[in-house]
Amino acid sequence: MAPLKLIKGTVVGRQMVTPGMVRVTLGGSDIEALKSTGIGDEYVRLFFPDPATGELVLPEVDAQGFWKYPEGKKPAHCECYTIRYFRDGEIDLDFVVHEGGRASEWAQATEPGDEIVLREPYGIYEAPADADWQLFVCDATGLPALGRLLEGLAEHVEARVIVEVPDKSHEQQFESKAQVKIVWLHGAGNGVAASQLEDAVKSMTFPADRSVYVWVASEAKTVRPIRKYLRHELKWPATRYSITGYWTDKLAEFERNWAALDPAVKKQIDDLWRSGRDAQDVRDDVEAVMEKFGL
Template sequence: MAMDIGTEQRHAARRVRHETRRRLLTVKAIEDVTPRMRRITFSADTMEGFESLAPDDHIKLFFAAPEGPQMRDFTPRRFDREAGTLVIDFALHEAGPATSFAAGARIGDPLEIGGPRGSAVVADDFDWYWLIGDETALPAIGRWLEEARPGLPILTAIAIADASERQAIETKADWTTLWSLRSEAGTDDAAAFIALLAGQPLPPGDGFIFIAAETNVARAVRRYLTEERGHLESWMKAAGYWKRGEADAHERIED
């Protein structure tokens, strides 16, 4: 795919650093979006200075544990600075401090957060976007869809446990959604994603692809899209939001 200097400038991403500070939040509302996804709205005395400019930003959540405080990365699903509220979606999966907190959360419970430290803002001038991920990527994908400009072509490919985990998301984008159900496709998310995408031609024009899943899955899908489908690496972002067998693993995938 040819790319001239003007195209590079038009689609340039930007990195924005934020002043980091810790904030003490309080559980304000609890909603089960699906059987395995719990949405918690937090309130704070003030959200002044809180910035989150990209759908895949991350903040640190601090959980109390017998062995000492535990930190986990989460995506700000939605926030309202004036109202002083922040929404975080928790995937209820294997046992851990975040799942334990979300599963047992009660109105009024406190939670400390920090960040985001910065935002990597993807240009909003691509002709189309593909958003690919598992449950851990759904908060970022959902926010991306909600904030998308009207009529923007977006395709999502999302791996979930079963049909009960499908989410309804309000968007003004021209949204095509593909769901891979592990109850039917098996547990190999990489193979499932590739099978879903194999039947989808790359749309005309310039497109950006976002991938977030288990580290090895994200790496395999990225390799498929660059090596077999020919998509530009510079118009793609892949991240391992978790790594099998490791706690609190998050990494940008470059190779």
């Protein structure tokens, strides 16, 4: 099995962006050689050592491109984070401030000189070239990607933005050449209250005379009905939207339920991902199984 393309970053700075977000700047020789994908929501995957032993068990890739870990070893905890700014020799990663999250707690405590292993960036946003009317929908976790995406829009694009944050102090300012209108939903989603994003999307009137693209990034269960709405009710092709679950609410409960799940069901889900079928059809089937078992 061939190793993943992993690199090392060195912390060179840390600062608060808002009361709810902390920014960590990484540098070092690997970061200096790092190439951006050019995609606004590009992210890196961070790998954290076992807090008890300090051991960092990294994955390898099998012949099908899936991750495998050494037998009997506890895999390194890993999480994905958007590159907010990409400069020569440095990248900025923004983390939502909260208790209990391994990455967030690391970001709040890390100091210059600390090192972390990360995977090279990968982007998801893929608006068609003719998409001149775009809707961006996210919670606080999507703000770093949202900022870069808006900054990269051309001036002829009309952008509508819906963001839910815990309170007004979490709002951020973004620059864009595009025509941007932002609606902030305070006290919604983000683990503090029920999300309002599904209702907000369903209340939108999409212009019939424009080329529309929708980008959504929020909690995993929150984005599912939005995807169903666009894919199955509006019957849009997958080229017209990007729907990504950035995090899982009540993660400890989810992990307990997953651990208790019948191995046959886990195999069913794994087989679906490995089936080689259309990715959107597979996602439909996987999400149906997950919802059936309360996941």
